[in-house]
Amino acid sequence: MIEVNKIRDEFENILKALKKRGISDIENKLQDLIKLDDQRKLFKSEIDKINNESNTISKDIGIAFKGGKSHNLESLKLRSQELKEKSKIINGNLKETENKLRLSLYSIPNIPDHRVPEGKSDKENKIIFSSVISKNENLKPHWDLIKEFQIIDFELGNNITGAGFPVYIGKGAILQRALINYFLDIAREKNYTEIQPPLLINDDSATNTGQLPDKEGQMYKIEDENLYLIPTAEVPVTNIYKKKIIEKELLPIKNVAYTPCFRKEAGSWGSHVRGLNRLHQFDKVEIVQIQENSKSEDSLNEMCDHVQNLIESLEIPFRKILLCAGDLGFTSSLTYDFEVYAPGQDKWLECSSVSNFLTYQSNRMNLKIKDGKSKHLAHTLNGSALALPRIVASIIENHQVGDHILIPNVLHKYTGFKKISK
RNA sequence: AGAGAGGUGGCCGAGCGGUCGAAGGCGCGCGCCUGGAAAGUGCGUAUACGAAGCAAUUCGUAUCGAGGGUUCGAAUCCCUUCCUCUCUGCCA
Numbered sequence: 001m002i003e004v005n006k007i008r009d010e011f012e013n014i015l016k017a018l019k020k021r022g023i024s025d026i027e028n029k030l031q032d033l034i035k036l037d038d039q040r041k042l043f044k045s046e047i048d049k050i051n052n053e054s055n056t057i058s059k060d061i062g063i064a065f066k067g068g069k070s071h072n073l074e075s076l077k078l079r080s081q082e083l084k085e086k087s088k089i090i091n092g093n094l095k096e097t098e099n100k101l102r103l104s105l106y107s108i109p110n111i112p113d114h115r116v117p118e119g120k121s122d123k124e125n126k127i128i129f130s131s132v133i134s135k136n137e138n139l140k141p142h143w144d145l146i147k148e149f150q151i152i153d154f155e156l157g158n159n160i161t162g163a164g165f166p167v168y169i170g171k172g173a174i175l176q177r178a179l180i181n182y183f184l185d186i187a188r189e190k191n192y193t194e195i196q197p198p199l200l201i202n203d204d205s206a207t208n209t210g211q212l213p214d215k216e217g218q219m220y221k222i223e224d225e226n227l228y229l230i231p232t233a234e235v236p237v238t239n240i241y242k243k244k245i246i247e248k249e250l251l252p253i254k255n256v257a258y259t260p261c262f263r264k265e266a267g268s269w270g271s272h273v274r275g276l277n278r279l280h281q282f283d284k285v286e287i288v289q290i291q292e293n294s295k296s297e298d299s300l301n302e303m304c305d306h307v308q309n310l311i312e313s314l315e316i317p318f319r320k321i322l323l324c325a326g327d328l329g330f331t332s333s334l335t336y337d338f339e340v341y342a343p344g345q346d347k348w349l350e351c352s353s354v355s356n357f358l359t360y361q362s363n364r365m366n367l368k369i370k371d372g373k374s375k376h377l378a379h380t381l382n383g384s385a386l387a388l389p390r391i392v393a394s395i396i397e398n399h400q401v402g403d404h405i406l407i408p409n410v411l412h413k414y415t416g417f418k419k420i421s422k
Numbered sequence: 423a424g425a426g427a428g429g430u431g432g433c434c435g436a437g438c439g440g441u442c443g444a445a446g447g448c449g450c451g452c453g454c455c456u457g458g459a460a461a462g463u464g465c466g467u468a469u470a471c472g473a474a475g476c477a478a479u480u481c482g483u484a485u486c487g488a489g490g491g492u493u494c495g496a497a498u499c500c501c502u503u504c505c506u507c508u509c510u511g512c513c514a
Contacts, residue, residue, distance in 0.1 A: 040471095040472095041471090041472065041473095044471065044472050044483080045472060045473070045482095045483095047472095047483075047484095048471090048472060048473085048482055048483045048484090049482085049483090051482085051483055051484080052482060052483070054494080054495090055483090055495085057494065057495085058440075058441090058494055058495040059440080059441050059495085060441095060494090061440080061494050061495070062440040062441060062494090062495070063440085063441070065440075066440080066441090073494080074494095076494065077493095077494045078494090079494085080494040080495080081494070083494095084494085243469095245468095245469090366469095366470090375469095
């Protein structure tokens with residue numbers, strides 16, 4: 001969430017930037033926020049004064065007891081009781097105000113970077129780079145190919161669980177594992193530390209990274225335990241650092257994690273979503289960085305390069321996209337998407353999203369950097385490197401040749417085979 | 423899952439109703455001592471919020487797993503809850 005003091009100090013700039021997101025009535029929301037904070041400070045000062053007096057009285061009574069003087073204590077006790085009643089009421093007010101303030105802050109998304117283009121939907125996203133693609137009507141979509149080659153089976157998944165939970169079989173399963181290992185190895189070469197996080201998260205963690213309260217409907221919930229299945233490794237891996245103070249010298253922190261991801265994808269199904277394009281469960285390798293404020297821009301670029309190199313090494317066409325304000329995630333300030341081309345269906349498929357959250361997540365998490373004597377909120381970043389199913393779809397569609405599918409060279413040592421045949 | 427024990431500062435650990443943000447130790451930082459180091463020695467060493475100040479900082483409040491209660495006063499007593507350890511049970 002945004003820091004209230006920042007809203008005070010940079011009101012006009014923040015207002016202007018948030019207007020890009022098209023939030024209705026944002027100016028009033030921001031002003032209400034400041035009013036709430038004023039109120040909070042007032043209650044805080046008041047209760048501090050009351051507590052101070054009541055502490056003083058208690059100490060005096062203590063000293064009097066020790067000194068054996070027991071006279072005149074009754075009036076002090078009475079005064080103290082009075083103060084206690086008063087403090088209960090004001091404390092209630094304080095808590096209520098703090099709560100309101102917190103909820104209001106949760107409802108304000110991150111401030112878009114100045115480079116984020118205006119726009120309401122993905123139509124206004126800006127294409128930074130695109131491979132030259134050649135359309136070929138003879139190429140088949142992956143949902144036909146996976147059946148022909150019997151490497152991924154949706155019917156089986158339907159029976160076991162339901163739609164959106166495919167079963168990977170034989171070389172299909174090995175290809176998945178190869179990609180995961182390949183992605184992890186490359187990340188390790190770039191000094192990322194491999195993490196195996198929990199796949200279930202609690203309320204607090206989901207709130208810190210911004211899935212709650214904004215995207216509650218997207219996560220699978222275990223009602224009994226009040227836990228959620230992770231929609232991305234971003235949540236557990238970033239939350240490793242909740243309530244931490246990190247020495248500046250230790251930055252950047254670079255972590256990578258492979259996990260399955262679970263998403264309800266409510267409302268986003270239709271005829272245009274077929275095969276591997278959208279799933280309820282999918283595999284993803286995620287990179288996460290914690291970085292000093294002045295260097296997070298460098299980290300973002302480094303992560304984009306990392307993602308781009310991975311895609312290029314798989315020999316598939318792709319494009320890099322700068323998200324416009326309307327398409328920008330709630331918690332992000334600046335996001336680049338990477339889309340791979342799937343010629344069998346003539347579609348671009350998003351396979352990575354690389355974002356800088358600035359202090360938005362660290363403010364919720366209370367993650368700080370210690371620089372000598374002073375402390376400040378850290379910057380957090382993450383990116384998919386990469387999400388598997390759409391990569392698999394793109395590989396299959398791009399590398400179909402005759403009656404087999406060629407495996408990209410870099411994966412050979414991981415798969416142990418160079419092509420998939422019937 | 424059942425029985426018992428316990429959760430105190432970066433770590434270990436004392437305190438079990440009064441001036442306790444908390445003894446002592448370790449670690450860490452700065453200094454003295456030394457040719458240099460070790461040993462020794464002196465000082466410092468949590469976080470959040472609020473108030474004052476350009477600032478260094480100072481003052482106030484809260485925090486001894488979390489939340490509630492008793493009391494003039496709670497790390498200490500009571501209740502709820504979470505977590506850890508030991509034993510028993512179950513299990514990959």
